[in-house]
Amino acid sequence: MRDKDGVSTALLICEAAEYYLSKKMTLVDAMRTLYQEFGFFKNKLFNFEFEGSAGFAKMQSIMEQLRSNFPNSIDRNKLVEMYDYKNKVKTDSVGKTEPLTLPVSDVLKFCYENNISCVVRPSGTEPKLKLYCSAKNDSPEKADQLINVMYETFSTIFK
Numbered sequence: 001m002r003d004k005d006g007v008s009t010a011l012l013i014c015e016a017a018e019y020y021l022s023k024k025m026t027l028v029d030a031m032r033t034l035y036q037e038f039g040f041f042k043n044k045l046f047n048f049e050f051e052g053s054a055g056f057a058k059m060q061s062i063m064e065q066l067r068s069n070f071p072n073s074i075d076r077n078k079l080v081e082m083y084d085y086k087n088k089v090k091t092d093s094v095g096k097t098e099p100l101t102l103p104v105s106d107v108l109k110f111c112y113e114n115n116i117s118c119v120v121r122p123s124g125t126e127p128k129l130k131l132y133c134s135a136k137n138d139s140p141e142k143a144d145q146l147i148n149v150m151y152e153t154f155s156t157i158f159k
Helices: 005-022 027-038 052-068 140-158
Strands: 040-049 077-084 089-092 097-099 108-112 116-122 128-137
Touching: 005 027, 040 140, 052 108, 052 116, 052 128, 052 140, 116 140, 128 140
Parallel strands: none
Antiparallel strands: 040 128, 077 089, 077 108, 089 097, 108 116, 116 128
């Protein structure tokens, strides 16, 4: 589209509202139906700050440590794949590797069973590591619990 994302999105929301109104549903009703069919997806960003040159060295050390010593499971959900964009390699649960063709970037993505994933990367502008957690479950509370377990697991590594 040749328009700003927000404007285009507003148009799509209006079209969705009109569609669901014709079915005597609100957008909230439509979201509940989607959640019941596909589950609840939660995403949360956590920032871990590291000050000064010692902080920068600590961030690099953590990223390198995670490449070889990462959480093999989250709440009994086993690691399925790990993506290392710095070394351009994807590794599965049995150690089989495949090359990645995306540009080099100091980013790690950990994919676990049951649609659970974590992405770790240093900020490009600030002295902090960013942890992006995603979880899917049959209730928002259970998805939140998984996010909290991911946070606890990775924050222990970041200390």
